[in-house]
Amino acid sequence: MSKIQVTFNREKGTISRYIYGQFAEHLGRCIYEGVWVGTESDIPNHNGMRLDVVEALKAIQVPVIRWPGGCFADEYHWKDGIGPTEERATIVNTHWGGVTENNHFGTHEFFELCKQVGAEAYVNGDVGSGTVQEMQEWVEYMTMDGVSPMSKLRRENGQDDPWKVKFFGVGNESWGCGGNMRPEYYADLYRRYQTYVRQYTKEPLYKIACGPNIDDYHWMDVLMKQATPFMDGISLHHYALASKWEDKRPALGFPDEEWFSLIESAVKMDELITRHSTIMDKYDPEKRVGLIVDEWGSWLAVEPGTNPGFLYQQNTIRDAMIASLTLNIFHKHADRVHMANIAQMVNVLQAMILTEGEKMIKTPTYYVFELYKNHQDATVVDTDGIISDTASYTVSKKDGMMTASFCNYSLTEAETVTLSLVDGSFDEAEAYGIVGKKTDDHNSFENPNAIVKQAFKDFFVEENELRITLPPMSVISVYAKGK
Ligand code: AHR
Numbered sequence: 001m002s003k004i005q006v007t008f009n010r011e012k013g014t015i016s017r018y019i020y021g022q023f024a025e026h027l028g029r030c031i032y033e034g035v036w037v038g039t040e041s042d043i044p045n046h047n048g049m050r051l052d053v054v055e056a057l058k059a060i061q062v063p064v065i066r067w068p069g070g071c072f073a074d075e076y077h078w079k080d081g082i083g084p085t086e087e088r089a090t091i092v093n094t095h096w097g098g099v100t101e102n103n104h105f106g107t108h109e110f111f112e113l114c115k116q117v118g119a120e121a122y123v124n125g126d127v128g129s130g131t132v133q134e135m136q137e138w139v140e141y142m143t144m145d146g147v148s149p150m151s152k153l154r155r156e157n158g159q160d161d162p163w164k165v166k167f168f169g170v171g172n173e174s175w176g177c178g179g180n181m182r183p184e185y186y187a188d189l190y191r192r193y194q195t196y197v198r199q200y201t202k203e204p205l206y207k208i209a210c211g212p213n214i215d216d217y218h219w220m221d222v223l224m225k226q227a228t229p230f231m232d233g234i235s236l237h238h239y240a241l242a243s244k245w246e247d248k249r250p251a252l253g254f255p256d257e258e259w260f261s262l263i264e265s266a267v268k269m270d271e272l273i274t275r276h277s278t279i280m281d282k283y284d285p286e287k288r289v290g291l292i293v294d295e296w297g298s299w300l301a302v303e304p305g306t307n308p309g310f311l312y313q314q315n316t317i318r319d320a321m322i323a324s325l326t327l328n329i330f331h332k333h334a335d336r337v338h339m340a341n342i343a344q345m346v347n348v349l350q351a352m353i354l355t356e357g358e359k360m361i362k363t364p365t366y367y368v369f370e371l372y373k374n375h376q377d378a379t380v381v382d383t384d385g386i387i388s389d390t391a392s393y394t395v396s397k398k399d400g401m402m403t404a405s406f407c408n409y410s411l412t413e414a415e416t417v418t419l420s421l422v423d424g425s426f427d428e429a430e431a432y433g434i435v436g437k438k439t440d441d442h443n444s445f446e447n448p449n450a451i452v453k454q455a456f457k458d459f460f461v462e463e464n465e466l467r468i469t470l471p472p473m474s475v476i477s478v479y480a481k482g483k
Contacts, residue, residue, distance in 0.1 A: 002415065004385035006395055007422045008402070008482055015396060017063040017376035018339035019330045020369060021122065023295060024113075025070035026105070027096040027348050028310025034346030034355055035113060036105045043358045047112050048105075052360045053346060056353055057117045060369040061376060064166065066122040066294055066341045067110050071095040071177035073169070074128030078138045081106020082157050095177060097309025107142065111163045120166040122294070122341070127171030127186075127193055127210075128179040136196035139168065143200045167206045167339065169294070170194050173237065174210040175219060183222035186210060190227050204232075208292050211235040212276065220276050224283040233290035233338060236276060239299040239349075240266035240322050248301040251314040252440045256411060259318055259439050262298060263409055266322045269296065270329045277336045290338025293330070297343045297350030297365075298322050311348045315363035315443075317436030317451055317473050319350050323368040324407035324475040325392040331380055332394075354443075361448040364441075367434045370453055371477040374403040391415050391470065397482075402426075405477040408470035411439065421464040424482045429466060431456040433476035441473075 024030055037043045037050055044051045068076050072095055080089035081103040088103035114121050123142070125135045140150035143162045151162070170193050172178045174186045181189070190209045199205055209227055211234040212219035223234060242249035242262040249258050276291060300313045323342070330337045342365070346353045352366040378396035387393060390410040396403050408415045433456040443450050456476050459468035470476055 002387040002417045004383050004419050006419050007382050009423050010382035012380040012382050013334045015331050015334045015375050015378050016338050021064040021339055021341040022062050022345040023066045023341040023343045024345040026068050026072045029347040030344050031105050049116050054116045062117050062119045064120040064122050073124040073172045074126050074178040076126050097307050122167035123165050124169035124172050132196050139197050169208040171210040183219045187223050187226035191230050194230050206232040208233040214238050220279045228283045233292040235292045235294045237295040251300040273333045291336045293340040295343045315365050317364050317441045320364035320368050320475050321409045323365045328392045328394045356445050359445050361443045364451045367453045368475050388415050402480045406470050407475045410472045415470045417468055419466045425464040426461045427481040427483045429461045429480035431459050431478040435471050436473035
């Protein structure tokens with residue numbers, strides 16, 4: 001039995017809604033089939049975007065979408081993706097399966113997707129193989145309101161008004177697929193490229209430098225030392241692995257030890273953020289610069305029989321644990337983590353949604369994002385107490401409503417938690433959750449509702465105490481009004 005004391009009026013910072021961001025790359029069936037089916041498709045769509053997928057994404061209040069990559073971003077030449085669709089350049093997606101990329105989804109389509117979903121745009125620019133001029137012109141094309149060569153071109157392509165680009169990334173994984181650079185070299189390139197990421201709008205463009213791979217603390221130190229004044233955010237990538245990088249383990253039918261090894265790998269996020277933040281504090285003690293975890297999630301073996309370059313993996317109750325405990329870690333570090341983007345939105349890695357032709361299913365990870373919606377832009381509430389070492393939680397408040405979310409990743413033990421409110425009492429409360437019976441419980445096209453969000457009844461409220469019993473393999477959120 002765990003006891004947690006909650007002091008409603010002791011606030012510990014705000015959880016940016018952008019922590020609930022998504023990542024959508026030109027990779028496998030994420031963009032094509034997953035989001036974009038084209039206007040001529042039999043699959044119901046609006047301006048080429050699947051209606052079912054857009055509806056599902058709207059329901060979880062996706063705040064921001066990162067695009068076009070990933071590794072793809074550093075080979076993406078944006079002019080290939082504008083103008084009449086049939087005349088667009090056909091290229092090879094060298095990173096992801098060597099498949100043909102017809103560029104039917106380009107800049108205009110991306111902003112149409114953001115509009116339909118109600119999300120902000122996070123555009124990732126090409127440093128690896130692109131020129132400064134190309135990046136400068138892309139920003140001008142997207143955001144320039146007045147008269148200029150690029151705003152003229154945009155208007156000729158049917159878009160009068162500039163779009164809003166909230167976030168702009170200057171390169172991706174520049175230490176790897178984005179150019180195999182050393183941090184000293186990239187830091188200089190970053191300073192140069194970002195100079196020409198011009199500000200054409202009143203609202204400042206949030207510029208993101210390419211940060212370290214996992215625990216490359218040297219990279220972080222060099223970048224912060226050389227480029228802090230020129231950046232608003234710096235990225236961090238960390239994927240949860242059940243074994244070594246070269247030995248991707250199956251998403252289904254795995255042994256119990258891989259339940260725990262995957263979780264252990266995900267939990268490393270806490271240490272990574274702590275240590276990277278400590279370095280950032282040296283150069284940015286006010287925490288102006290955000291740590292942007294723009295790729296995270298589980299990376300498992302592809303489903304048998306699928307293209308290894310497409311990174312299509314199933315998604316189970318174990319992935320729901322990864323999502324829940326990682327979001328709890330981000331909440332804890334809300335003062336430094338200003339945005340995060342799970343990889344990836346549809347059909348790739350730890351996806352929200354899987355599609356097969358006209359069919360669509362929501363994954364257990366999707367339901368965690370739905371359960372956690374109320375944490376977006378909420379204030380973290382201070383708590384004291386101990387919870388078992390196979391559980392993790394967040395308590396936050398927004399508009400007088402408390403949301404307490406828990407993840408119990410024990411395979412066998414239920415966990416009873418008593419929340420006791422120090423400065424008030426509970427009024428109305430309701431709870432919802434997802435609960436696994438087997439470690440690889442998942443939704444499939446044959447059985448799409450094996451794991452869905454359900455009302456959860458095993459809790460009890462009396463005055464200032466709320467007692468809840470979390471089943472093994474569960475993610476539960478309680479929403480309670482206070483008095
Ligand atoms: O998300 C898949 C890939 O993982 C991205 O393209 C790349 O940035 C990372 O290595």
